[in-house]
Amino acid sequence: MNDLHIQKEIKEKFEALFQQHSDVIYRLCLYRTSNEDTAYDLVQETFVRLWKTMSSGKDKEVEKPKQYIYQIARNLIIDYYKRKKTVSLDQLQDKGFDPVASESSAELLTEVSLLKDVIESLEEEFRDVIYMRYIEEMKVKHIAEILGISENLASVRISRGKKMLREKFE
């Protein structure tokens, strides 16, 4: 098998992963940052890093792609918040940043922040599983795979988190 063929195979694999996960990662970033542009940039950066890893022949590192992609996205979100702390809103607006871009996005962001407020009020270990189970409607198996925990533990966390979530409802 020549190099060209291998590169083609890697590209196909990468694009399949992109099509499969880009929307989920976009929603995760949107949910965490409450900003569509930032979410878009973070998704792009996530897949840039994935492509770099895969195309440089380190695709063995991506044995569990879902887990890997989520991990990159999470790290980027953490980095984003670290950077954000150092930049004021005024500075961002001077650079052309619009916190509320349109009517539709304003509506969307209200819904997002509503969800975020409820889920973020849960204990930390339940936030991810509840988000994945009730927002993304993922299967327990996939949640366990992404978080690198056993299915049993994921089920327990979902069950407890659900109970806590019910307490938040009026």
Next chain:
Amino acid sequence: MKISKEQFNTAQKTLSKKGLSYSQKNTMLSSIYAQNSEIEKGPVVSPLSSYFMFFQTKSFAVLTMILLVVSGTSYASAQSLPGDLLYSVKINALEPIVLVLQKDSKSKDEYRIILLQKRIDELEKLVKRNGIKKESEIESSKATQKNVKVLEKSAVFTEEGQNIKISNQIEKYNSLVSSDFEIKTSIHKNSDDTVGREIKQTNESGMKEKKAH
């Protein structure tokens, strides 16, 4: 923070519908590939120069290794005594190299006299350590004989037919080794010695010829 279940479900539906459009995905993919190709381009370095850089680094490492090994071996052999593993390196490689580097025959003879003194020092060290073994005597004797034979040819004698400096050294050497390994040479003998006289005469006639010229 309290919300109704309906509010939660509505918000969940709104968010879950959200995703990247087809065109957004295509733009993003193109941008990802473009970014990566920019990284791949990097600084323009010709493949030949990178080969040489690799070669230089590799050869530098090899050269350093060789230097370390050679200098380490040289140092160890220079410190070795008769009977040691590296003693033959000292006698057959190091000392001949230094001898060759001497500029003229006078300097060469002076260096041979230094070597003679070194052989004596080695034997003295062995005496202090554990005494001199037979193998050590053989090695030392061979090394000494080699230099003394050459010194005999070019020796300069006193009026009495004696080369005092070398004579003393040879006597000292012989006092350290057993009788089988004593250096038997005409250099340290007195004026009655035939070889000594012959050399003296040769030297004297040489001087006379030079004066006549």
